[in-house]
Amino acid sequence: VGEDGRLYRSRVYTFRTPEPVLPPYGPNMAPAATVVDVSSEFSDAFAAVLAIDGDTGTEWSSRGDGDDAFITIDLGEAVExxxxxxxxxxxxxxxxxxxxxxxxxxxxxxxxxxxxxxxxVEVSFVGRILRFDVAESTGGNTGAVEIEVYGPTG
Structure with a gap:
C-alpha cells in the first residue's frame, strides 16, 4: 500500500540475457605504442600520447590543424x-x-x-608505423579522444 492509499502489485519474472558476442578482432595494441610524430598539440593537457592511452576521458587536440591533422604511432614491431x-x-x-x-x-x-x-573499422594489413590522417573534418582543433589498433581474431 502506497502513501496515497493505493494498492500496488507486481509479479516476479525470470529472464535470460544472451551470451556476449566477442568482437571479431584481437586486443587493442595502441596503448603499448609510442607516438613518433604529430601535426601539432594544443597544449600539454591535450598531448598526442593521450590519443593512445586507453582512456576515453583524455584526448589529443591539434592546434587548429583541421583536415591537416595527423598522428603517427610506432607499434614496436610489425603486427597484423x-x-x-x-x-x-x-x-x-x-x-x-x-x-x-x-x-x-x-x-x-x-x-x-x-x-x-x-x-x-575492419582492415587487413601488417605494419609497425601507422600514420592516422584526418581526411575530412569540421575544421578547428581536430584530434582524437582515442585511437585503437586491434589485432585480428586469434
Missing part, C-alpha cells in the same frame, strides 16, 4: 592489424569533429577514408 578506430573529439560549437580518416602503413600503402567514431 584487423581493425582500427578513430574516436573523434568535438567542440560544443560543432568544430573539431573528424568525419573521416585514413591510415598509412610504414610510409607506404594508405587505407581509407573510413568514418571516424566509436565503432572499429
Amino acid at each position: 592489424v584487423g581493425a582500427v578506430t578513430f574516436r573523434t573529439r568535438e567542440m560544443s560549437d560543432g568544430t573539431a569533429i573528424t568525419l573521416t580518416f585514413t591510415v598509412t602503413v610504414d610510409d607506404g600503402e594508405t587505407f581509407g577514408p573510413f568514418p571516424a567514431g566509436p565503432e572499429p
Whole structure:
C-alpha cells in the first residue's frame, strides 16, 4: 500500500540475457605504442600520447590543424592489424569533429577514408608505423579522444 492509499502489485519474472558476442578482432595494441610524430598539440593537457592511452576521458587536440591533422604511432614491431578506430573529439560549437580518416602503413600503402567514431573499422594489413590522417573534418582543433589498433581474431 502506497502513501496515497493505493494498492500496488507486481509479479516476479525470470529472464535470460544472451551470451556476449566477442568482437571479431584481437586486443587493442595502441596503448603499448609510442607516438613518433604529430601535426601539432594544443597544449600539454591535450598531448598526442593521450590519443593512445586507453582512456576515453583524455584526448589529443591539434592546434587548429583541421583536415591537416595527423598522428603517427610506432607499434614496436610489425603486427597484423584487423581493425582500427578513430574516436573523434568535438567542440560544443560543432568544430573539431573528424568525419573521416585514413591510415598509412610504414610510409607506404594508405587505407581509407573510413568514418571516424566509436565503432572499429575492419582492415587487413601488417605494419609497425601507422600514420592516422584526418581526411575530412569540421575544421578547428581536430584530434582524437582515442585511437585503437586491434589485432585480428586469434
